[in-house]
Amino acid sequence: MQPLESRVYKYKNPAVKFYCPLCRTERAITVKARLTAKNYLQLVLTAVVSSMALYPFLGVRSFISIFFLWAVFELAVRTDFKKQVPCPHCGFDATWYKKDVKVARQKVADFWQEKGQTAPNAAPKKA
Numbered sequence: 001m002q003p004l005e006s007r008v009y010k011y012k013n014p015a016v017k018f019y020c021p022l023c024r025t026e027r028a029i030t031v032k033a034r035l036t037a038k039n040y041l042q043l044v045l046t047a048v049v050s051s052m053a054l055y056p057f058l059g060v061r062s063f064i065s066i067f068f069l070w071a072v073f074e075l076a077v078r079t080d081f082k083k084q085v086p087c088p089h090c091g092f093d094a095t096w097y098k099k100d101v102k103v104a105r106q107k108v109a110d111f112w113q114e115k116g117q118t119a120p121n122a123a124p125k126k127a
């Protein structure tokens with residue numbers, strides 16, 4: 001099968017490179033689903049600064065803020081990752097496909113409906 005889109009934007013140093021399982025277009029995700037070493041460094045620096053800022057008010061308890069920040073960082077990275085997962089060419093979302101195939105199919109159908117077309121891969125292929 002030919003890729004739906006062969007002239008795709010080339011990402012610099014993508015974290016993940018793959019082919020869309022539905023439309024065979026080359027895909028790239030620029031962020032990792034997990035925190036990188038750089039993220040941890042940012043986390044520690046932010047935690048140190050906020051702990052120092054909160055220390056006069058909360059004392060030792062201000063160090064608990066690192067856990068809140070950690071959660072916020074994890075969430076931000078995951079949200080960023082998930083945003084890049086759906087295929088911009090055919091609407092295929094791998095995260096939904098793993099959870100619920102029906103929802104994933106519906107998302108592809110919605111994607112094409114928004115474009116005012118029917119999904120090219122939804123119809124049976126002519127031999």
Ligand SMILES: [Zn+2]
Pocket residue numbers: 020021022023024025087088089090091092
């Ligand atoms: Zn696709």
